[in-house]
Amino acid sequence: MKNILAILIISLVLFSSCEEYLDEKPSKTNQQEIESTDDINLLLDNALDLINNTHVILDVTFGNLTDDMYIYDEMYAVFAPWIPFDYIQSYSWQNEITAVSDKSWTASYKNIWLANYIINNVGGLEGSDNEKANLIAEAHLIKAYKMLTLMMKHCLYPSSANGDELGLSLKNSLEFDDLPARSNLQETLEDIEYHITEGLKIDKVRTDSWRESKGSAAALAARYYMYIHDFVNAKKYAQQALSLWDKMVNMETEVTIFDRYGFDLPSTNNLSVYSHDFYTTWDSQYKMYVTQDQNMFPSADLLALYEPSDLRNLFYSGWMAAVFFGVTENNKIYNKFSGVTFSGPDVAEMYLIVAECAGRDGDFATCMQNIESVRVNRFASADYVPMALPASVKEAVQLVVDERRRELPFTSSRWSDIKRLNNEGLLDPIILSRDFYTLTDGNVDFASPQTYILEPNSRKYARPLPNEVINLTDGKVEQNSY
């Protein structure tokens, strides 16, 4: 019996505290659970996640959709292997994109997930209430930015007439199986506006270019209201943003030309893309967003907009195609930061919003004053000549729109301008057109040239959602119809 007793004692000791025993985390390595607001801050401070490539500041790409880009034959012959077919399909505004997924769309929704995580969970984490409130506001701003951008690309222009058209899926939970169908445009707008409102509650000054602040909240609101042509609010928030931050980069004094590989490259302080300085030097953005696209071939239209002495011309260089590939004509590539473009709300954008609002009010002096606030930084002082005052509202708006195009090429700005202006009808209709080739079965048929035209207000202005979303939700999330 003695041994049985011993056994019982041993067993009792071993059986007890089982759950506690199993509670230890499997790893103490650098794979941690999110426990405090510090962890959230660390996630939002991630301005370069090379591993997952979904850092918050990564923006949706628009470059190939607008008339900023034109793929000339000479360049396509060289760069075709690096230009994915779906890129060409987007470029020619196809109704169907063969690619299953779209990386910048996916990254946007991952960031929306992170925003939802913060909004839903930050209350339970360690950290001060003030910190939490700011993080929640920041999350709303991230969500608003991503949704506004996705709406610009994938939904029709939200005019008063088409509030029932398809908007975005409004995802607010963290559950993977919560897959909401698309809301209508009206609901989407309301949702974005709600997030902006919540975001405007942020109480932080701009410290780091990659984090939200009061300034970035106002700038985002200005961009949003500009898109929906609420000029009162657009002006109000643009001015508010400028009152908080108005740093412009002077291209004569702050941009240096440096020599590498025997070729002249303009840059600010020898900036290489994603270097430490990259995040701080070109600091006219309220919050930094970037797009990555190696194939930014400027159209002749776009290049023609710049005066010869405009320093922004420096960012269009032909040396790479010429030297490495022997392309001597139409060989320019927009190369401000080696395939990276800043696309976040910018001081220049705010000046131009104020300018447009003023122009629309007939206050041409204010309009031009704000345009010149940008231009004065884009010419060597010796070459700088202010523009003449416009004669009409239409002319004023046209001046602003052209300056926006010069200042913010290959970003969402041009695409959203075309949509809102074509819808409005104040300016001449903007018809996009390119000569390319017929696309068949995943192939470019060089034997069959074709001209593609994007008519104003075409349903094609709502670009297709990635196929994976449609297929994996079994059609619960609808595709755009054309």
Added chain:
Amino acid sequence: MKKNWNSHFSLPKGRWLKSYWLMRNFIILFFVFNLSAFANGFSQKVSQAQYDRSTLVEVFEHLMGETGYGILYKKSEINPDVRVSLDVENSSVQEILDKVLMGTELSYKVQDEVIVIFHQEKLAEPVIETPQEKKKLKGTVLDEDGNTLPGVSVVVKGTTIGAATDIDGNYMISFDQKNAILVYSFVGMIPQEIAYTGQVLQNVTLLADAEQMAEVVVTGYQTISKERATGSFVTLNSDNISNSPNESIGDNLESLVAGLQTTVDEDGDIKITIRGESSLTGNIEPLVVVDGFAVDGGFETINRNDIDKITVLKDAAAASIWGAQAANGVIVITTKKGNKDKGIQVNFEAYTKMSDDVDLDYANPIANSATQLQYEMLSWQLGYMTPSYDIGNIQSNMTKGSELFQKQLKEYVADGGVGLPTFTMTPELQKLAGLSYKGQVKSLMLRKPVSQNYNLTIRGQGERNQYAFSVMYNDNKQVMKEDSDDNLLVNFRNSMKVAKWLDFDFSVMTQLKNEKSGGIGLNHIKRMAPYELLVDENGNYNHINTNLYQPFAVKNKEIIDQMQAISDGWAYEDMTYNPLREMRSQDFRTKTFNARLKAGLNFKIADGIKYSVGMQYSRGNIDVKNRYKEDAYYVRGMVNEYSVADYDAFVAGTPQTIGEYQLPKGEMAYLKNIQTRAYVIRNQFSFDKVYGDHAINFIAGTELNWNVVESNDNWLYGYNHDKYTTGMPSAYTDVSRMFYSNPGNIPRGGVIDYKTNKFFSLYSNMAYTYKDRYSLSASVRTDASNITVKDPKYRYEPFWSVGASWQLGKEDFAMQYDWLNRAILRATYGANGNIPMNTAQVPLISYVDGSSGFGSYGNGVDHANLNDLGNPTLGWEKVKQLNLALDFAVLGNKLFGTIEYYNKKSESLVAEVSLPSISGTDSQAFNIAEMSNKGIELNLNANLKITKDLVWRPIFNFAYNKNMVSKVNVTDLELYKLRYDTPYVQGYGLNPVWSYNLTGDTNEFGIPMIMGKNGVEYPANVNISATGIYGPDLVHHRGSTVAPYVTSFTNEFKFKGFSLLATVTGKFGHYMYNNSHDFQNRVDAMNYHEDMEYLIDGRADEIGMLPIPTERISGIESYYSSVLFLDSRVEKADYIRLKEVMLSYHLPKSLVSKLGVNRVKFYTHISNVGLLWTANDKNIDPEYQKGLNFFKPERTFTFGVNVNF
């Protein structure tokens, strides 16, 4: 008739209520070692024997407990109604047995320490009858090894006339019958019948019955009689294992176990799977269990010579007791204990292995120098090559040939030329075309691998304990001249009888392993152009251009020369690289220490009821010390790189003097330490009883299991190996560099890692047998772990099995067939688990130090990556398996084997599957994938006596496995992913092989056209992946890289003292990709595939390749991906191989005894003998394809001697 007779002495038909150790020792007693005592040589006294209406079984159990002797009896022969009462003191066992058995029909015989109880009536005790015109026959009975066999029964068939051999194996028998047939039988041996034809002398050799030797199966938790087992077990004994003299035992399992397959990956790592792979992302290798506890590190810490038995558990019922770790099958190893002999047994073995020269051309199939130079010239001519101008190109390396072509370009430009010159083969280039490094590499860097191996085993028994001690040592010299290792393995095992009711078992394993390497291997050789020579005619090191990036990018030597021309003060002027010099100046050492300690207490609570507590503690330590001596390029390059210099001055070409070095000059060393600890504690209750026709076996227990892995690393600079002193860099992060405009980070190590897995398990297993014929089994187990989510639904998910077996052969209707000796039908079904890998339960972030995260990239502040959004339902992977089997033995046990059918369904497999991105991510790992493995396995054995002395023992195994990944929804599967990163695709078997055809036509631009599976034609210069079309819709599925059919045929011949073993293996029905020229026009490519020779010759069509465009075409880069799936890249991988041959010779008994030893065996073994047939005609060994990252193992010869004292 024969059946009835056999059942008395031989084991196969009876259910012997014996535990495993008894059986084992009995067998060892008779076959492995020479017997000494026979008959009444034992006189163990029993201090007290009190029986009150005890059954005979109880008496036997008591006697066993008292004396430690084994008692063998057949349960069915013991009348449970017989009760005995007895009360004696200090009586001998014989006295007691005489009394107890009086009046029963039972008698007994004492053989050394084993008492065999048998039915008296049917077997007359050796009878000496008065000769009455009788025939007389005498002779000696031996086993295969020539040992005499005492106690063999010799009986005239159909009568009760019989005799037994004496201690020297001699017998004499007298009988009346004219045409008598004599039956020789002995436990554990195959009975033999010999016709009496008037001979006077009849010597007989009995063969061990491998099936019977493996009469019990060991699950690791219990030992059960094979007759009662319902599951799929394959048991191998020490003979099987010793037939392949390798340090590790994994090598010959494939040819011994049907359904077990080994494959070799491109790095030479061997992977063992049982019944196909059952997981997509988790572990796919079977669990290895040694003496009841799972061990890490596979077979490495197991001394082959210590193995007594290997049991492979294949199906759900067999393996289910291992629960969450059992989905891939279990390999249970039991080691030898001390033997029952009082004496000490010493065994010594030594062998040497020698390999043929490795095949450098096979491992590195590159085009010859002349061909390469022609191609390089063409590439320059077409403008594919980028010249290196200045310090900005410091990291872009090119071949010597390219340097010379670049020189032509630069001279042309300097002379005012525009565009490209016409490149020519200068005399210098022509000289290169005639050179090859192969001779120098072979003589200076490579050698024939050799190894020396020694093993010493001592086993014996003390008064109350049995012990076994072994030492194994081997010393290996690898292919690379500076690479070697040695390994010492010490095992000690002791079993002690503390009290009548308590056993104590204790064992220790220690492994010490030292590995030494020059850090240079095949991959470094592959990074040389074919015309580079290691040393010049004076034996001095040449500089060799290489595209080596790790651990330190070799710099472009021409640009270094330019820099040195305008600067001085370099810490190391010599910036040449040479792999031979590297090999000699790097000293990489890894010291491994492993220890495993096991202890177990077995309490005998009552008859058939036991309680045991067991624990295993293991600890491992790996110490890495990689020294880069001062002569190593790493040291010279690093110190120079972090010298303080004016980068812009180099750019501008301004002379300067370098004065400050931020890294101390001198040796550098990298240290890494990995520590592992693992604990298992098990409590188990067992019940094993027989009530009349009902036999019940039940176990239940709990197990706690946890393991910890910790590691850390460190870099030393300015290290002095003699004084053990180090220096320090001036800073570790953001350090300015001489060769680059941006600063860099100096490796510091300091990475600390801690991982722990914990398990808590509850298990139970029941077996019930009725009338020795019908068995039912059931088991259930739950494993809770800290790996799975807390939700009890996932954490405590049970694993279970049910099974049944029917001893068909024992039924009356089967008994009438004399040819049928055994027939058992078995069926099982159950669910096992697998530990999910690489997935998290909750969102996981990883911290990145802002200053060191991506070097000088990023915003420079501390931040975190969001790496996983978490799987909130993470649980075990589940594998459900149905197993149907028939075991049979026919024709007097001459032919026996097993046929099995299984259907294995893996469910809840963790895999990264596509999610609609609006959920937050486009892919996430979930327990969601499904896969099936169905198959048939056949194992056939025969034991054939060809002539008096010649025995042939063939073993044939055949396994067929059909694998299908039925569910793993991955939508984003571009074509290019199919070739390298995609082992599973929904709707196809694992490891698919894909291809498409060329149409044979070209388009209007002269580009060959590819015919996709979807009927669309694509020009070869189109990046088909970029269409975004789902990859599997573009290419034809050819099959799998894993063979569905695996067979082996092992033949063992024995003739007198000689034994010859030959194993032939074959794999069929699978495919392989074979590489070719990849059309990458990279300036840093150092060499090209051997197929280039065809391409340069314009014979691309002969090898089904795209021709090299001789004019510049757009999209040439896409050729790279286009050729990956060409039909000509896929080959059938079927083959038949003569895997190994072994010849061994036992010195004759007479000679051996003169030497004063028991047994001496000499052997020679050849492995990797050669391919007998392959489906491909390209001279490719499908198991080791061309161009892998290791040298194909060549024919290896082993010579060894084994002496037993």
